[in-house]
Amino acid sequence: MVQLEYGADESYKLVVPSREKPYAQLEAKSVYGALHGLQTFSQLCHFNMKKKVIEILMTPWNITDQPRFSYRGLLIDTSRHYLPLPVMKNVIDSMTYTKLNVLHWHIVDTQSFPLEIPSYPKLWNGAYSPTQRYTFEDAAEIVNYAGRRGIHVLAEIDVPGHALSWGKGYPSLWPSKNCQEPLDVSSDFTFKVIDGILSDFSKIFKFKFIHLGGDEVNTTCWSTTPRISKWLKKHRKTEAEAYEYFVLRAQKIASSHGYEIINWEETFNNFGNKLNPKTVVHNWLGTGVVGRVTAAGLRCIMSNQDKWYLDHIDTPWQMFYANEPFEMIKDEKRQSLVLGGEVCMWGEHIDASDIQQTIWPRAAAAAERLWTPYTKLAENPDKVTTRLANFRCLLNERGVAAAPLVGGGRVAPFEPGSCLAQ
Amino acid sequence: MALNPPLLHTLLILLSLSTTITSSLPSQSLQDSPPYLWPLPAKFSSGDETLSVDPSLSLTVAGNGGGSPIVRAAFDRYMGMIFKHAYNRASSLLTRIRFLSMVEYDITSLKIIVHSDSEELQLGVDESYTLMVSKNNELSIVGAATIEANTVYGALRGLETFSQLCAFDYLTKSVQIYKAPWFIQDKPRFQYRGLLIDTSRHFLPVDVIKQIIESMSFAKLNVLHWHIVDEQSFPFETPTYPNLWKGAYSRWERYTVEDASEIVRFAKMRGINVMAELDVPGHAESWGTGYPDLWPSPSCREPLDVTKNFTFDVISGILADMRKIFPFEFFHLGGDEVNTDCWKNTTHVKEWLQGRNFTSKDAYKYFVLRSQQIAISKNWTPVNWEETFSSFGKDLDPRTVVQNWLVSDICQKAVAKGFRCIFSNQGYWYLDHLDVPWDQVYNTEPLNGIHDPSQQKLVIGGEVCMWERMWSTREAVSKGNITLTALPRLHYFRCLLNNRGVPAAPVDNWYARRPPSGPGSCYAQ
Numbered sequence: 004m005v006q007l008e009y010g011a012d013e014s015y016k017l018v019v020p021s022r023e024k025p026y027a028q029l030e031a032k033s034v035y036g037a038l039h040g041l042q043t044f045s046q047l048c049h050f051n052m053k054k055k056v057i058e059i060l061m062t063p064w065n066i067t068d069q070p071r072f073s074y075r076g077l078l079i080d081t082s083r084h085y086l087p088l089p090v091m092k093n094v095i096d097s098m099t100y101t102k103l104n105v106l107h108w109h110i111v112d113t114q115s116f117p118l119e120i121p122s123y124p125k126l127w128n129g130a131y132s133p134t135q136r137y138t139f140e141d142a143a144e145i146v147n148y149a150g151r152r153g154i155h156v157l158a159e160i161d162v163p164g165h166a167l168s169w170g171k172g173y174p175s176l177w178p179s180k181n182c183q184e185p186l187d188v189s190s191d192f193t194f195k196v197i198d199g200i201l202s203d204f205s206k207i208f209k210f211k212f213i214h215l216g217g218d219e220v221n222t223t224c225w226s227t228t229p230r231i232s233k234w235l236k237k238h239r240k241t242e243a244e245a246y247e248y249f250v251l252r253a254q255k256i257a258s259s260h261g262y263e264i265i266n267w268e269e270t271f272n273n274f275g276n277k278l279n280p281k282t283v284v285h286n287w288l289g290t291g292v293v294g295r296v297t298a299a300g301l302r303c304i305m306s307n308q309d310k311w312y313l314d315h316i317d318t319p320w321q322m323f324y325a326n327e328p329f330e331m332i333k334d335e336k337r338q339s340l341v342l343g344g345e346v347c348m349w350g351e352h353i354d355a356s357d358i359q360q361t362i363w364p365r366a367a368a369a370a371e372r373l374w375t376p377y378t379k380l381a382e383n384p385d386k387v388t389t390r391l392a393n394f395r396c397l398l399n400e401r402g403v404a405a406a407p408l409v410g411g412g413r414v415a416p417f418e419p420g421s422c423l424a425q
Numbered sequence: 426m427a428l429n430p431p432l433l434h435t436l437l438i439l440l441s442l443s444t445t446i447t448s449s450l451p452s453q454s455l456q457d458s459p460p461y462l463w464p465l466p467a468k469f470s471s472g473d474e475t476l477s478v479d480p481s482l483s484l485t486v487a488g489n490g491g492g493s494p495i496v497r498a499a500f501d502r503y504m505g506m507i508f509k510h511a512y513n514r515a516s517s518l519l520t521r522i523r524f525l526s527m528v529e530y531d532i533t534s535l536k537i538i539v540h541s542d543s544e545e546l547q548l549g550v551d552e553s554y555t556l557m558v559s560k561n562n563e564l565s566i567v568g569a570a571t572i573e574a575n576t577v578y579g580a581l582r583g584l585e586t587f588s589q590l591c592a593f594d595y596l597t598k599s600v601q602i603y604k605a606p607w608f609i610q611d612k613p614r615f616q617y618r619g620l621l622i623d624t625s626r627h628f629l630p631v632d633v634i635k636q637i638i639e640s641m642s643f644a645k646l647n648v649l650h651w652h653i654v655d656e657q658s659f660p661f662e663t664p665t666y667p668n669l670w671k672g673a674y675s676r677w678e679r680y681t682v683e684d685a686s687e688i689v690r691f692a693k694m695r696g697i698n699v700m701a702e703l704d705v706p707g708h709a710e711s712w713g714t715g716y717p718d719l720w721p722s723p724s725c726r727e728p729l730d731v732t733k734n735f736t737f738d739v740i741s742g743i744l745a746d747m748r749k750i751f752p753f754e755f756f757h758l759g760g761d762e763v764n765t766d767c768w769k770n771t772t773h774v775k776e777w778l779q780g781r782n783f784t785s786k787d788a789y790k791y792f793v794l795r796s797q798q799i800a801i802s803k804n805w806t807p808v809n810w811e812e813t814f815s816s817f818g819k820d821l822d823p824r825t826v827v828q829n830w831l832v833s834d835i836c837q838k839a840v841a842k843g844f845r846c847i848f849s850n851q852g853y854w855y856l857d858h859l860d861v862p863w864d865q866v867y868n869t870e871p872l873n874g875i876h877d878p879s880q881q882k883l884v885i886g887g888e889v890c891m892w893e894r895m896w897s898t899r900e901a902v903s904k905g906n907i908t909l910t911a912l913p914r915l916h917y918f919r920c921l922l923n924n925r926g927v928p929a930a931p932v933d934n935w936y937a938r939r940p941p942s943g944p945g946s947c948y949a950q
Binding site for chain 1: 509510592593594595596598625626627628630632633635636657658662670674675676677678679681683923924925926928929930931938940941942943944945946947948950
């Protein structure tokens with residue numbers, strides 16, 4: 004099986020001649036370019052209802068295409084709600100329709116720990132129930148399924164916050180029974196577990212990046228738990244310094260397993276100059292972060308929550324479309340540090356029953372922003388309404404429950420009408 | 426059929442303010458006693474053994490119908506659903522060897538015996554089956570599961586139940602059947618267990634209809650009532666009158682005759698009948714886009730013009746085209762919500778009425794009866810909405826099946842007059858009424874108020890949503906506190922649907938089709 008490399012050439016050339024020649028031609032440097040070309044070809048084809056044949060209109064077609072950004076992602080969250088395998092596969096399939104290429108799998112969080120970790124087999128006692136789990140082989144299957152479609156799987160193990168569920172299987176990871184987040188920074192066992200998890204991950208998650216989280220860390224439990232506050236005093240660390248120590252130590256463990264690291268932006272905001280210099284900073288919270296990160300010479304991924312959070316169902320597709328990574332960055336060298344971006348489907352209020360209608364069509368608007376050359380993008384998003392409406396209906400035709408365009412995320416159609424007009 | 430938007434909006438506002446009901450059972454105890462079966466079988470007994478199931482389960486068939494491709498295709502589908510975890514596909518040879526040496530399976534084969542070789546699917550086909558699952562016993566050395574049925578469709582129902590007995594155990598990474606041995610004898614309470622879909626108000630792509638049909642088979646529903654055409658759009662190809670589908674929303678929001686045949690074939694493979702509906706004379710404005718003569722006048726577009734023979738020629742042509750596609754013995758002719766003002770206000774229609782000494786109600790009756798005869802001449806039994814019965818019941822063709830939707834006691838009245846009836850009380854069984862919580866849907870009983878057994882027989886079943894009440898015995902679904910007896914099973918079934926890729930919404934929300942209220946286990950929402 005061809006190994007999926009990050010940064011692989013995704014370009015392709017697609018030629019559909021007019022009537023004289025009986026063949027169309029697709030040329031690409033890698034199989035992944037060919038997959039994208041096939042997807043485009045599938046969108047050129049239309050079923051003519053009268054003649055009952057498939058047609059390609061407006062030939063000849065001469066398409067030369069490649070993505071603007073190499074990292075075009077979608078985050079899913081399987082901790083707030085368990086997502087069954089067929090649902091994840093359905094999401095992966097639909098990503099290929101818009102040429103998205105990274106599935107950011109936020110596997111574990113406060114509420115549940117659903118993944119099997121062979122090195123520490125009690126961790127998945129933190130799952131919601133014995134059946135709301137992924138075996139190690141399930142996870143490998145997802146990576147394999149995505150890989151065959153040209154999609155990388157970015158695994159995230161968020162530390163030290165967002166990790167309450169770890170303690171269900173190993174209570175000593177909690178500062179105390181009454182104070183269960185963040186993970187105990189004073190204990191070597193904590194880092195042994197992280198090492199075990201990353202060691203197991205390295206067997207199945209072959210993407211060169213790993214996401215270590217590091218967001219929203221409320222360190223109060225550390226200073227209110229006597230054992231840990233003693234450790235802080237002994238090592239002459241404030242809470243904030245202990246947070247920095249935790250993140251950096253976790254980064255070292257990840258590096259030792261061959262990964263490059265992605266962390267959420269608070270790590271940069273708090274101790275950016277101490278981070279591993281190859282860290283990719285994942286912006287989500289504030290605006291202007293991309294500018295500051297690239298000014299510091301670090302790489303960046305964009306997911307600003309005011310425009311690219313899919314669980315914010317009041318954000319209309321136009322705002323997804325208009326979110327421009329280079330808005331504040333004019334310097335080319337700094338622009339090259341922006342790897343791309345990601346739309347985030349957080350799981351607090353969605354589950355298998357409505358995830359696809361919450362993701363689509365707004366994720367498609369962002370996907371165009373990440374793929375299409377800047378000069379070809381519409382300055383006024385409303386100009387692409389017809390094309391996006393058509394794409395949404397194509398998604399429906401392919402069995403993907405994409406919601407109507409009109410009215411924000413995941414609305415029901417207001418009234419009877421054509422798919423194209425809603 | 427459109428209903429009550431203003432009321433719905435009011436309820437929307439009220440109910441969006443209310444909080445969710447939480448299940449009275451914690452999620453742990455739901456997991457304590459799988460398997461949960463839905464709908465509940467008629468008769469079953471179980472034990473306390475746990476048996477493991479071989480991922481290379483072999484299929485043996487017997488009986489005149491055992492070799493049917495319908496059985497084989499279903500077996501393959503269910504194997505995919507039961508064994509969806511990757512372990513058995515050997516991520517590494519070493520893993521597989523380790524598994525094989527550690528695990529010896531209790532159930533290594535599935536035997537399906539089908540007595541009849543007939544694959545004919547019609548109302549009343551025998552859907553009964555027996556399902557036995559046990560380890561080595563006196564009868565066979567090989568641990569086996571056996572499904573025995575009179576028809577292939579009974580075998581399909583048995584396979585669905587078998588798939589619900591199977592559960593993946595995460596600790597041993599194998600599929601288990603808990604509480605064996607199982608002895609299940611099952612058959613449906615009602616023959617007609619339907620779901621209506623409406624492809625006129627919104628075009629539903631073929632793939633979506635197939636997903637719906639597939640999910641119907643999980644709940645043993647067996648009639649897809651396809652309300653194809655209505656006021657807003659005419660999406661169906663009718664070769665005899667090819668301009669009709671100009672009334673589609675757009676050139677591609679259409680079904681070719683091949684699409685329709687494919688849907689019928691896909692459904693038949695799952696033991697599901699497709700009942701087509703051509704609603705006349707109301708709900709038919711879209712017909713005139715291709716043939717404006719069908720409208721009484723350009724400003725008066727519903728109901729269809731009763732005065733013209735052309736109208737009935739078109740109906741006859743459509744039915745002739747559809748006869749080639751839909752083999753089900755029933756054909757639905759609608760007949761609901763007929764507002765005859767257009768007839769009274771259009772000159773040539775008014776004159777026609779006067780000429781025959783018809784009231785507009787007489788003309789409505791004339792239209793319905795004449796359409797019925799066309800369907801009957803094509804070897805169909807007509808089904809009509811209840812207003813036809815309420816308005817001129819004694820003149821309806823006696824073969825008519827009356828479908829209740831509007832008033833709650835119509836079935837009682839219809840069966841008292843000797844008509845068969847389909848129960849679809851809109852107060853509880855309309856799925857677009859998002860404000861009806863699951864327990865009200867569940868507790869709606871088609872035979873309410875009907876005590877005479879010969880009349881009870883005339884209620885052939887019901888439509889939309891409450892599959893369990895239509896399959897399981899009355900006592901099983903009515904007794905006790907359904908929060909304890911049914912709710913855990915419904916939670917489990919909803920999660921099973923999600924696990925099979927069907928986006929079933931949370932059970933516990935006040936309002937249907939709402940997102941989950943917060944993070945949580947599938948089984949507790």
